Amino acid sequence: MFTGIITGMGRIVAIHSLGSSSNHGKRLTIQAPPGYLDDVGLGDSIAHNGACMTVTSLEPSSHQFTIDVSAESLDKTCGLDQPGIINLEKALRANDRLGGHLVSGHVDGIGRVTHFAQIGESWALRILAPREMGKYLAYKGSITVNGVSLTVNRVADLGGDAENAPGCEVSINLIPHTVHNTALGQLAAGSPVNLEIDLIARYVERMLQDNSTQPATL
Secondary structure, three states: OEOOOOOEEEEEEEEEEOOOOOOOOEEEEEEOOOOOOOOOOOOOEEEEOOEEEEEEEEEHHHOEEEEEEOHHHHHHOOOOOOOEEEEEEEOOOOOOOOOOOOEOOOOOEEEEEEEEEEEOOEEEEEEEEEHHHHHHOOOOOEEEEOOEEEEEEEEEEEOOOOOOOOEEEEEEEEOHHHHHHOHHHHOOOOOEEEEEEOHHHHHHHHHHOOOOOOOOOO
């Protein structure tokens, strides 16, 4: 589990194919900030732009580690198939502060930035999310963008109605600290982003589904 509070900004510095076809994944070498790997061990989980991956090798002296990303994960995420800056978050400890919201590290869909501009001291960010994610997004609710826990300021279903809309646009306000201390400052109109809906929304939907089947009693 994660909280969506970024603990460091890393950089993908090398990408190696794990096979010769598109059915194979990639091995990524990540450059971490100095000291970031001091409490990291082999097999630990770290979220990379919001996608939970397992540390497969460590080189603390050079501040580098590797992760293996499957073809399925590459297909369902963005930003993990090319060199560049990424958001990093170590897995939540049981005694940590829950500074953001409950995040699983499983990407629900890829959105696209429609607007990113500075307004006063802050930045206005608008993202077009896939239509099927619209029902999970709510005013003042939580959403994870490239691993960052953010608050939704406005939701707009684009199109004739929510059923047939091409997507759902969410508006978000970013404070300077977020822009300067995460990779979100690298975004621009047209940038793809990894999105994860609020974990609680998943359970609410499940509870609202047909509950005519009752659990068996012994």
